[in-house]
Amino acid sequence: MSSTVEKAAGGVGNYFDERVRLASASKSLIRKVFPEHWSFLLGEIALWSFVVLLITGTWLTFFFNPSMGEVVYDGSYQPLRGVRMSEAYASTLDISFDVRGGLIMRQIHHWAALIFVAAICIHLLRIFFTGAFRKPRELNWIIGNVLLTLALLEGFAGYSLPDDLLSGTGLRIAEGVLLSIPLVGTYASFFLFGGEFPGEALIPRLFAIHILLIPGLILALITVHLLLVFAQKHTQWPGPGKTEKNVIGYPFLPVYVAKTGGFFFIVFGVSALLGGLAQINPIWLYGPYNPSQVSAGSQPDWYIGFLEGALRAMPNWEITAWGHTLSLNVLIPSLIVPGIFFTLLALYPFVEQWVTGDKREHHLLQRPRNVPVRTGLGAAGITFYGILWLNGGNDLIAHQFHLSLNSITWFTRIFIFVGPVAAYLITKRICLGLARRDREKVLHGRETGIIRRMPTGEYLEVHEPAPAEERFVLTAHEVQRPRELGPAVDENGVPNPNGRKEKLRATLSRWYFGDRVEKPTAEEYEAITSGHGHH
Amino acid sequence: MSRYDTDGDGHGPDGANGSHGHAVEVSETPTGRHAARLTDDPFADPGRLPHEPRRTDVDAQARRRAERQVATMFGLSTLAAIGFVVAFVAIDKDAFVSLPLFGEIGAQNLAFGLFLGLSLLLIGTGVIHWSRKLMTSPEIVEERHSLRSPEPDRESAAAAVKEGAEESTLGRRPFLIGGSLVGALGAATVAPLITLRDLGPLPEKKLRHTAWAEQHQIVFEHSNLPIRAVDVPIGAMITAKPKDVEDLNELAKAVILILRLEPDQIQNARQLELGYEGIFAFSKICTHVGCPIGLYERETHHLLCPCHQSTFDVLNGARVIFGPAARSLPQLPINVDDAGFLVAEGDFDQPVGPSFWERG
Numbered sequence: 021m022s023s024t025v026e027k028a029a030g031g032v033g034n035y036f037d038e039r040v041r042l043a044s045a046s047k048s049l050i051r052k053v054f055p056e057h058w059s060f061l062l063g064e065i066a067l068w069s070f071v072v073l074l075i076t077g078t079w080l081t082f083f084f085n086p087s088m089g090e091v092v093y094d095g096s097y098q099p100l101r102g103v104r105m106s107e108a109y110a111s112t113l114d115i116s117f118d119v120r121g122g123l124i125m126r127q128i129h130h131w132a133a134l135i136f137v138a139a140i141c142i143h144l145l146r147i148f149f150t151g152a153f154r155k156p157r158e159l160n161w162i163i164g165n166v167l168l169t170l171a172l173l174e175g176f177a178g179y180s181l182p183d184d185l186l187s188g189t190g191l192r193i194a195e196g197v198l199l200s201i202p203l204v205g206t207y208a209s210f211f212l213f214g215g216e217f218p219g220e221a222l223i224p225r226l227f228a229i230h231i232l233l234i235p236g237l238i239l240a241l242i243t244v245h246l247l248l249v250f251a252q253k254h255t256q257w258p259g260p261g262k263t264e265k266n267v268i269g270y271p272f273l274p275v276y277v278a279k280t281g282g283f284f285f286i287v288f289g290v291s292a293l294l295g296g297l298a299q300i301n302p303i304w305l306y307g308p309y310n311p312s313q314v315s316a317g318s319q320p321d322w323y324i325g326f327l328e329g330a331l332r333a334m335p336n337w338e339i340t341a342w343g344h345t346l347s348l349n350v351l352i353p354s355l356i357v358p359g360i361f362f363t364l365l366a367l368y369p370f371v372e373q374w375v376t377g378d379k380r381e382h383h384l385l386q387r388p389r390n391v392p393v394r395t396g397l398g399a400a401g402i403t404f405y406g407i408l409w410l411n412g413g414n415d416l417i418a419h420q421f422h423l424s425l426n427s428i429t430w431f432t433r434i435f436i437f438v439g440p441v442a443a444y445l446i447t448k449r450i451c452l453g454l455a456r457r458d459r460e461k462v463l464h465g466r467e468t469g470i471i472r473r474m475p476t477g478e479y480l481e482v483h484e485p486a487p488a489e490e491r492f493v494l495t496a497h498e499v500q501r502p503r504e505l506g507p508a509v510d511e512n513g514v515p516n517p518n519g520r521k522e523k524l525r526a527t528l529s530r531w532y533f534g535d536r537v538e539k540p541t542a543e544e545y546e547a548i549t550s551g552h553g554h555h
Numbered sequence: 556m557s558r559y560d561t562d563g564d565g566h567g568p569d570g571a572n573g574s575h576g577h578a579v580e581v582s583e584t585p586t587g588r589h590a591a592r593l594t595d596d597p598f599a600d601p602g603r604l605p606h607e608p609r610r611t612d613v614d615a616q617a618r619r620r621a622e623r624q625v626a627t628m629f630g631l632s633t634l635a636a637i638g639f640v641v642a643f644v645a646i647d648k649d650a651f652v653s654l655p656l657f658g659e660i661g662a663q664n665l666a667f668g669l670f671l672g673l674s675l676l677l678i679g680t681g682v683i684h685w686s687r688k689l690m691t692s693p694e695i696v697e698e699r700h701s702l703r704s705p706e707p708d709r710e711s712a713a714a715a716v717k718e719g720a721e722e723s724t725l726g727r728r729p730f731l732i733g734g735s736l737v738g739a740l741g742a743a744t745v746a747p748l749i750t751l752r753d754l755g756p757l758p759e760k761k762l763r764h765t766a767w768a769e770q771h772q773i774v775f776e777h778s779n780l781p782i783r784a785v786d787v788p789i790g791a792m793i794t795a796k797p798k799d800v801e802d803l804n805e806l807a808k809a810v811i812l813i814l815r816l817e818p819d820q821i822q823n824a825r826q827l828e829l830g831y832e833g834i835f836a837f838s839k840i841c842t843h844v845g846c847p848i849g850l851y852e853r854e855t856h857h858l859l860c861p862c863h864q865s866t867f868d869v870l871n872g873a874r875v876i877f878g879p880a881a882r883s884l885p886q887l888p889i890n891v892d893d894a895g896f897l898v899a900e901g902d903f904d905q906p907v908g909p910s911f912w913e914r915g
Contacts, residue, residue, distance in 0.1 A: 196844025296668010
C-alpha cells in the first residue's frame with residue numbers, strides 16, 4: 021500500500037476513532053475469520069439480491085403511481101390506447117414503454133425478487149440439513165424463518181402493485197382467503213380493501229406496505245441476522261485441524277470482503293443479464309384488471325405456487341350451521357396448512373433439542389447422512405411442499421403432457437400423504453447406506469481395481485488405505501444413542517411425576533437414533549489393517 | 556476426554572487439537588500434527604495441512620499475468636458502463652431486434668441488460684480473481700470461546716440487575732406501581748388502534764346484494780348493448796352485466812354468464828323456472844375464491860374456473876362436480892321485456908362469490 025493511501029486511511033480512522041472509539045470496536049473484526057464452502061454462499065445470494073431489490077425498487081418508486089384512480093391510456097403501447105385503466109397500471113406501462121431504462125429496472129426487480137425468495141429457501145435447507153440451527157443458533161433460525169415469511173408477503177404485495185389482470189386475479193383470491201377466516205374474515209377484508217373488492221384503497225395501501233413497512237422489517241432482521249453470525253462466528257465443516265473450539269478460514273479483510281463484495285456484483289450482474297434477455301411479467305399482454313376477466317393458465321410467482329396448489333387440491337368441504345359458513349375448502353389449504361407447516365419448521369430446532377436432550381454448543385456442521393431421521397424429515401418436508409407446488413401448475417401439466425386434470429388433482433390428494441412418508445423412509449435408508457459406505461471406506465480404504473494373486477493361489481483386490489485426513493473427517497461426527505428411560509418409580513416407590521413426558525421423549529429418541537451406523541473403533545481398524553488381509 | 560466426546564471412543568471432534576493462540580497463522584503452529592503423532596488413535600485429527608503455495612506465489616510471471624487479467628476485467632467493465640450510457644442516448648426506445656431463441660426483443664432493453672450485466676459481472680469476477688490469485692492471506696485459525704459469559708461476569712451482571720431492581724423500589728409493592736404501569740402501557744398501545752376502524756366501512760349486507768333488480772336490462776359486458784333473446788344461439792356463452800353499470804365493485808358481484816341450452820336436457824326444475832326458454836344466467840364469480848369462470852365445455856356442459864378448476868354442471872343448476880368450490884353458482888332469474896330483450900327478474904336469491912362467515 022502506498023504511503024498516501026495509508027496516510028489517508030489513517031486520517032479517516034483517527035477522525036472516527038477519536039469520536040466513536042472505532043479502533044477498539046473494530047480491531048478484532050477487521051481480521052475476523054470466515055470459513056469457506058460453496059454452501060455458505062447461498063445466504064449471501066439472498067442478502068445481495070435484497071440489496072438489488074432496494075436499489076431497483078427505489079428507482080421504480082420515482083415513476084410508479086400507486087393509485088387506483090381511473091385514466092384513459094394514451095401512451096406509446098398501441099394495443100391499449102384508449103383503454104380505461106388504473107393509474108397504477110398506466111404508470112407501469114409508462115415505465116415499460118416510455119421511460120428509458122424503465123423496463124430493465126422492472127425486470128431486474130422482478131428477477132431479483134424471484135432469486136431472493138429462492139435463495140432464502142435453499143439457504144434454509146442448507147442450514148436444516150447440516151444442523152447449523154443447533155445451539156447457539158436457534159434464535160437466528162427463528163429470525164430466518166420470519167424473514168422467509170416476510171419475503172413471501174413482500175413478494176406478493178409487489179406482484180399485486182401493477183394492477184394488471186394477473187395481479188388483480190391474485191388479489192381476488194387473497195380476498196376469498198380473507199373472507200374464509202371465521203368471525204373476523206369479512207371485516208378484515210372490508211378494512212383491508214377499504215370496502216368491497218376491489219375498491220380504490222388497496223394499491224396505495226399495498227404500496228406503503230411494500231416499500232416501507234416490510235422492507236424496513238426485513239432490513240432490521242437481516243441486520244440482526246448478520247450481527248448474530250458475527251457474534252457467534254460462522255459454523256465450519258469438519259476437517260483437518262477444525263474443531264468445535266476454533267474457526268479456520270480467511271480473514272474478513274481482505275479476502276472475505278473481496279469475495280463477498282465481488283459476489284454482490286455477480287448477483288447484480290446476473291439479475292441485469294436476466295432483465296435484459298429474459299422477459300418477465302409482461303403486464304401489457306394481460307391488460308388492466310377487470311373482475312369479470314381472467315386468462316387461462318394464470319400462474320402466480322413461483323413462491324406462491326404451493327398455496328395455489330393447496331387451494332386446487334383441497335376437496336370442497338364447507339360447513340354451514342347456526343347461520344354461519346365455515347369454508348374449510350379455503351381456510352385449510354391457504355391458512356391452516358401453511359400455518360402449521362411454517363410453525364413446525366420454525367420450532368424444529370427446539371423439538372430436536374428436546375428429543376436429543378443436547379444442550380451443548382455446536383459449531384461443526386453435520387453431514388446429512390449422519391443424521392438420517394432429520395434428513396428424512398427434511399426430505400418429507402420438501403416432498404410435501406413440492407407436491408403442492410407442482411399441483412399449483414396442474415392445468416399446465418395436464419395441458420403439456422395431455423393428462424387428465426382431475427387425475428393430477430387426485431394424485432395430489434393422495435400423494436400429499438403418501439409422498440412425504442415414502443420420501444422419509446427412502447431418504448433415511450439412503451443416509452444409513454451412505455454412512456455405512458463411509459465406515460467401509462475408513463476401515464478398508466479405497467478399491468484400487470488391482471487384483472493380486474497370492475502365493476497360495478488366492479486372488480485379492482488391493483485396497484488403498486484412506487489417508488489420515490479422510491479417516492478423521494469421516495469419523496469426526498458423533499453417533500448419538502437413544503436416551504435411556506429412568507426408573508418409573510424411585511427407590512421410595514414414588515412414581516416419577518414426569519414419567520409420561522420422559523416416556524414420550526425416550527420413544528422419540530429411539531425413533532431418532534434407533535437405526536444408526538456405528539463409527540469404526542480403533543481396535544477394528546487395527547485388526548483389519550495389521551493383518552494385511554485386505555478383502 | 557472432552558465434553559464433546561460422548562461416543563466414548565476417545566476422540567471427539569475436538570479431541571486432538573489443542574488450543575491455539577488468538578488468530579495465529581497455521582503454518583507457524585502445526586499443533587494438530589504434533590498432537591496426532593502423540594496418540595495411537597487411527598482417527599485422530601492430523602492437524603492443518605501445510606500451506607500449499609499457489610502458482611502466483613512462486614512464479615512472478617504468473618503473478619504479473621493475474622494482475623493484468625484483473626486490471627483488464629476492470630477496464631472492460633468501465634467500457635461496458637460507457638456502453639450503457641451510449642445505449643441510453645443512441646438507441647431508439649421503440650426499436651426491436653431479432654435474436655435466435657429469444658425472438659423479437661426491445662433493442663434498448665437488451666443493450667441495457669447486456670452492458671449493465673457485463674459491467675457488474677466484470678467487477679465481480681475481477682475482484683474475486685484478485686482475491687484468489689493475488690491476495691496473500693493465509694488461512695487463519697481463530698479460537699472460539701463459549702458464548703456463555705464467564706462466571707464472574709454473570710455474577711456481576713446479576714448483581715447489577717438486582718441492585719438496579721432494588722433501587723427502583725419496584726419490589727416493595729410490585730402490583731401497585733408495576734401492575735398499573737403495565738396496564739397503562741397496554742391501554743396506551745391498544746387505544747389508538749381504534750382509529751384503524753375507519754380503514755373501511757362495515758360489511759353490513761353489502762355482500763348479499765348486487766346491482767341486479769327487477770326489469771334491469773342485461774347487456775353485453777363490453778358494448779353495453781342489450782341482448783335479444785332470439786339472437787342467443789344454442790351452445791352460446793356470453794359474459795353480461797347490468798346495463799350502465801361500470802363500477803368495478805358492482806361488476807365484481809354482478810357479472811353473469813348467459814348460456815342457451817336445450818330445455819329438455821335440463822335436470823333441475825328450479826333452473827328451468829329461473830331461466831327463459833333455455834336461456835340461463837349464472838353468476839360468473841366462482842363460489843370458491845371469486846375468480847371469474849372463463850371456460851365452458853360445450854360438449855359436456857361444464858363450466859370450469861381457470862384458477863382452481865372448480866367444475867360446474869350447467870344442466871343441473873350449476874352444481875359442483877369437481878374441484879374445491881363448495882356451492883353451486885347462484886342463478887339470476889331472467890325474462891324478456893316487451894321488445895324481446897333479456898332482463899333480470901330480480902336480484903340473486905343468495906350472495907354471489909366466495910363464502911364468508913356471516914353468509915349462513
